[in-house]
Amino acid sequence: MLNRLPADERRAQLVESAMGIAERTGINSVTIRxxxxxxxxxxxVVHYCFENKEALVAAMGEALVLQLSGALRYAFGTAQGDxxxxxxxxxxxxxHSGLSNMWPLIEMTPNRQLLTYExxxxxxxxxxxxxxxxxSIASLQYQTMDxxxxxxxxxxxxxxxxxxxxPVEHIARFCLAVIDGIVLRWLVDRDGEAVIAQLDxxxxxxAMKAVEAETEQG
Known part of the structure; x- marks a missing residue:
């Protein structure tokens, strides 16, 4: 007998199943069946939770955005040292610490990174x-990263x-564009040593877009 789950848990289960399919064989392989x-x-059950494939893919995108947001917060939140x-x-x-903390999270999940681009x-x-x-998912994804x-x-x-x-928003956009390119290139050649140099x-x-506060005032 099918276990009865609360609606939110069932949706999350179906989204994770859809992402598993997409990671293995691509987004085009994701169907309701x-x-x-x-x-x-x-x-x-799937139709009850999602009207069609578009609604399901939108939910997949939202889930990836939440995962991405959590990963960025973890990486950036542990960047300050002693x-x-x-x-x-x-x-x-x-x-350097923030970007270095972020990279292992990306390196451990290559299929999920590829799915994000897909x-x-x-x-x-x-x-x-x-x-x-x-x-709307593409916009939401980049707005969250911004x-x-x-x-x-x-x-x-x-x-x-x-x-x-x-403006810090412009610098953030530039930073993310650079990281986007680094990740995409790594997905192609898996050259981790090159990534280290590129992050440096x-x-x-x-850093060239910053000055010391007292220098600016003086």
Whole structure:
């Protein structure tokens, strides 16, 4: 007999089943029937929770955004270390720590990282076709990353006594665009040593957009 789960738990189970399918064989393999078989439930159960595939993919995107947000908060939240981390040198140390903390979380989940790009592309195609629900996922994904990166950069500047020379939202967008490219290239060649060098370069580029607070005032 099928275990009766609260609606939220059932939806979460079905979303995780859908992501398992997509990680193995791609987003195009996600169908209502395939998800029902993966989760061991009837078609009716899936249809009760999700009207169609677009609604299911939208829920997958939302789940990935929440996971991404949690990973970024963990990585950035543990970036501050002991000792003096003031000034531009301290800024570079904290930036490097934040990016370095983030990378293992990405490296451990290559299929999920690839799925994130797939859902973004799928959402953009659906948006162009007029499916606003699925199409909104791409925007939500990047808006969430923007918020987390902006908060990290603001806190890093405050903690190190530095000031950004450009609007912090613009710097966050630049930072995320660089990381996006690094992750996508790594998914292609899995060159971890190159990633380490690229993250170092990213830190240097980002730090160039800051000055020490007293220098700016003086």
């Amino acid at each position: 395939a998800v029902a078989e993966e989760a061991g439930v009837s078609l009716g 000792g003096d981390q003031s000034g531009l040198r301290g800024l570079r140390e904290v930036l 859902i973004t592309a799928y959402g953009l195609r659906q948006q162009a076709a007029g499916a606003e629900l699925a199409g 918020v987390e990166a902006t908060a990290f950069l603001e806190e890093t500047a405050r903690y190190t006594g530095t000031t950004w020379t450009e 370069d990213a830190v240097q580029m980002i």
